[in-house]
Amino acid sequence: MKTILYPEKESWDTLCKRPGIDKTDLEEVVRAIINSVKSEMDNAIHCFSEKFDGVPPGNLKVSSTEILESTRQIPEELKTAINIAKTNIEKFHSAQLLTEPVIETSKGVKCWRKSVAIEKVGLYIPGGSAPLFSTVLMLGIPAKLAGCKEIIICTPPGKDGKVCPLILYTAQLIGLTNIFKIGGAQAIAAMAYGTESVPKVYKIFGPGNQYVTKAKELVQQDGISIDMPAGPSEVLIIADRTANPEFIAADLLSQAEHGSDSQVIILTDNQGLIEHVKTEVEKQVQLLPRKEIALRALENSKLILLTSLDDCVCFSNIYAPEHLIINTSDTNTLANKVINAASVFLGNFSCESAGDYATGTNHTLPTNGFARSYSGVSVESFLKKISFQEVSGEGIKNLGPVIELMAEAEFLYGHKNAVSIRLKSLQNG
Numbered sequence: 001m002k003t004i005l006y007p008e009k010e011s012w013d014t015l016c017k018r019p020g021i022d023k024t025d026l027e028e029v030v031r032a033i034i035n036s037v038k039s040e041m042d043n044a045i046h047c048f049s050e051k052f053d054g055v056p057p058g059n060l061k062v063s064s065t066e067i068l069e070s071t072r073q074i075p076e077e078l079k080t081a082i083n084i085a086k087t088n089i090e091k092f093h094s095a096q097l098l099t100e101p102v103i104e105t106s107k108g109v110k111c112w113r114k115s116v117a118i119e120k121v122g123l124y125i126p127g128g129s130a131p132l133f134s135t136v137l138m139l140g141i142p143a144k145l146a147g148c149k150e151i152i153i154c155t156p157p158g159k160d161g162k163v164c165p166l167i168l169y170t171a172q173l174i175g176l177t178n179i180f181k182i183g184g185a186q187a188i189a190a191m192a193y194g195t196e197s198v199p200k201v202y203k204i205f206g207p208g209n210q211y212v213t214k215a216k217e218l219v220q221q222d223g224i225s226i227d228m229p230a231g232p233s234e235v236l237i238i239a240d241r242t243a244n245p246e247f248i249a250a251d252l253l254s255q256a257e258h259g260s261d262s263q264v265i266i267l268t269d270n271q272g273l274i275e276h277v278k279t280e281v282e283k284q285v286q287l288l289p290r291k292e293i294a295l296r297a298l299e300n301s302k303l304i305l306l307t308s309l310d311d312c313v314c315f316s317n318i319y320a321p322e323h324l325i326i327n328t329s330d331t332n333t334l335a336n337k338v339i340n341a342a343s344v345f346l347g348n349f350s351c352e353s354a355g356d357y358a359t360g361t362n363h364t365l366p367t368n369g370f371a372r373s374y375s376g377v378s379v380e381s382f383l384k385k386i387s388f389q390e391v392s393g394e395g396i397k398n399l400g401p402v403i404e405l406m407a408e409a410e411f412l413y414g415h416k417n418a419v420s421i422r423l424k425s426l427q428n429g
Contacts, residue, residue: 034218045198048184113386124155126212148382154187228365236264238266238313244327247327254352
């Protein structure tokens, strides 16, 4: 990790830039995959699965037998843990189901909005070295609460052609059984355009590697909605002299082990803390099974000393982190100054892992600075809002002249006439 002492404010924008990823030919490769899936459908998926994942052609859909078998492979203690997380996530997200009131904007004019679930949604669940069964909860629960009629899951199988039992168990626990053994850009293309096996959806959710992310970006250009722009995972920690260096080091490493392109940053007004954290990181990283991944991520990471905690919050708002941990003696004062962050963790014991799994908040969040303009996934992400208005005779009498004047000023006489003809009918009884 690189230590930076008292950087000038003019350099903060540069320090906030994420590590560069080599994207040479990425778009060309992903576009070719998408075009193949659009034209050859299931055949293309089989070819790419064999080429990239070493999976021989077979049934793309997970069978009910495979789902049933998965429940027998999960230890009871872990099942209990998943159920606790499920309950907390349901509690938090259920509170987001709000009915908006009918508003009378003028006498005789009523306006309101109705929330309607997106009918067909696709959830991408990463597999590989870290199968994210927790993401099934984070995406599946709000989709179910929203009332989406068709929810499908795509997730890469292992070389044995089987999906991780934890993903299958978690999916069936929340009532999702339409699961397909497909990973990578080909999975995104399959959900976006449909194949013989995979239904087409209207919106695609879920994290993934740079190929998945690029595929989501490209299908969005074709009118398929996605949850948010995404990139490598990240955490920024604001800490003062009261923070526990062991805790901070553990938080940094919990994020660094996600991937070599992850980034972790600590901001502090205490130079002694930086030295203690560095020592702890060096000690703790040796104990991680994913040590090599974490070490590569740490090469992109920074320990930054600033003159005050207010400066730390100011820097953080420019960076707009996916995860922000505030570990200081007065967390609430600093928290009130946060304007750009996807998910915030307050206090000595609020580790980012808690939000990743079980507090109830969602862990599918905007990265790469997109927290400046995007929120994390919520029930609303699976809804669309339809606006309604009802204008009575009294309402058109009151508002009609306003509409006529505005339409005429825009030279839209057809608009004006739609009002005038009604006003005339009321005058004529």
